[in-house]
Amino acid sequence: xxxxxxxxxxxxxxxxxxxxxxxxxxxxxxxxxxxxxxxxxxxxxxxxxxxxxxxxxxxxxxxxxxxxxxxxxxxxxxxxxxxxxxxxxxxxxxxxxxxxxxxxxxxxxxxxxxxxxxxxxxxxxxxxxxxxxxxxxxxxxxxxxxxxxxxxxxxxxxxxxxxxxxxxxxxxxxxxxxxxxxxxxxxxxxxxxxxxxxxxxxxxxxxxxxxxxxxxxxxxxxxxxxxxxxxxxxxxxxxxxxxxxxxxxxxxxxxxxxxxxxxxxxxxxxxxxxxxxxxxxxxxxxxxxxxxxxxxxxxxxxxxx
Numbered sequence: 001x002x003x004x005x006x007x008x009x010x011x012x013x014x015x016x017x018x019x020x021x022x023x024x025x026x027x028x029x030x031x032x033x034x035x036x037x038x039x040x041x042x043x044x045x046x047x048x049x050x051x052x053x054x055x056x057x058x059x060x061x062x063x064x065x066x067x068x069x070x071x072x073x074x075x076x077x078x079x080x081x082x083x084x085x086x087x088x089x090x091x092x093x094x095x096x097x098x099x100x101x102x103x104x105x106x107x108x109x110x111x112x113x114x115x116x117x118x119x120x121x122x123x124x125x126x127x128x129x130x131x132x133x134x135x136x137x138x139x140x141x142x143x144x145x146x147x148x149x150x151x152x153x154x155x156x157x158x159x160x161x162x163x164x165x166x167x168x169x170x171x172x173x174x175x176x177x178x179x180x181x182x183x184x185x186x187x188x189x190x191x192x193x194x195x196x197x198x199x200x201x202x203x204x205x206x207x208x209x210x211x212x213x214x215x216x217x218x219x220x221x222x223x224x225x226x227x228x229x230x231x232x233x234x235x236x237x238x239x240x241x242x243x244x245x246x247x248x249x250x251x252x253x254x255x256x257x258x259x260x261x262x263x264x265x266x267x268x269x270x271x272x273x274x275x276x277x278x279x280x281x282x283x284x285x286x287x288x289x290x291x292x293x294x295x296x297x298x299x300x301x302x303x304x305x
Contacts, residue, residue, distance in 0.1 A: 060259075061093075067083060067090075067094045067097075067122065068094075070122050071098055071106070074123045074127075075101075078126055078127050080121055080127050080132060081122055082134050084119065084184070085184075086118060087116075087117060088116050088117075095108060095120070103125070104122055104123070104125075107131050107132075108120045110135065110169050111170065112182075112215050113215075114217065115170050117169040117170050134184070134185065135182055135185065137181070137208050137213050138181045138183060138188065138205055138207055138208065139179075139208045140179050140180070141178040141205075141206075142178050142201045142204065144178060145176040147199055147201045148176070149201065155171060157197065157198040161191065161194050163183075163187060167183060167184045168181065170182050172213065172214065180208070180214065188207050219305040220304055220305065221305055222303075223239070224298060225299050225301060226299075227296065227297050227299060230299070231266060231267055231269055231270075232251075232256070232267075232269070233266035235270050236256070236284060238299075238301070239276070250278060251263060251264050251265070251266055255278060255279035255280070256279075257277040259275055270299075272289050273286060282304055283304045285301075285303075286299060287300030287302050
């Protein structure tokens with residue numbers, strides 16, 4: 001069993017890049033000379049500029065810089081490398097940065113068009129003439145009519161089998177039938193032979209074609225709120241229709257995320273485009289923000305149902 005779990009842990013065709021512990025303003029000494037190096041420096045500078053303006057969280061910047069390292073190596077070796085599954089903010093910033101590189105092709109894949117968690121493949125155009133096969137789909141089926149299971153239950157069962165979060169993509173709930181899960185293809189055999197239960201429900205786990213993934217366009221509801229500040233507790237409590245005290249308590253418990261990062265301070269401010277997630281309540285996207293003559297903020301809220 002120990003050997004099987006060891007095999008299930010992160011397996012990716014990708015060189016090791018240690019996590020950065022330096023500020024992004026440190027000189028970018030790792031870029032090669034020549035046209036590729038200049039393009040990479042420009043892309044990294046753009047990422048650093050976003051960080052300096054405070055528009056992107058630090059951990060996102062660090063992840064993107066690692067992906068740029070991958071891009072440089074892929075270009076030098078005329079090869080293709082793949083990330084693990086990434087969150088939407090990292091995907092967005094990485095793809096924007098890679099667009100500045102003339103000799104690098106990149107594609108983000110999550111198994112279906114509206115996937116949130118995706119893997120990015122970066123490679124020299126000569127080496128990546130088609131989209132790499134880097135995601136697979138599993139069907140986890142069982143009788144969940146009497147024992148409904150949540151997204152967290154399915155994720156917990158997978159992580160409990162020794163899989164790290166970065167190897168798992170989106171989880172699409174199917175009510176009493178179970179769920180469909182996007183994973184790294186290298187884990188398919190292990191999961192189909194190992195997973196036996198989700199919660200108290202016995203299950204069967206089988207691979208399915210990506211074309212068999214069942215998804216629906218997200219349903220949303222728009223509204224507006226007028227607030228005296230853009231603090232997360234003020235705006236989000238209005239959007240989710242709960243008290244600021246209740247939201248503050250949930251923040252202290254780590255149940256509130258902004259752009260997929262846990263936020264524990266109610267004084268954090270929001271801006272247009274931010275996504276607020278609250279455990280058990282769903283997600284809320286911040287739309288346009290207008291300022292009234294009296295200094296109030298009119299905030300458009302888009303709630304995912």
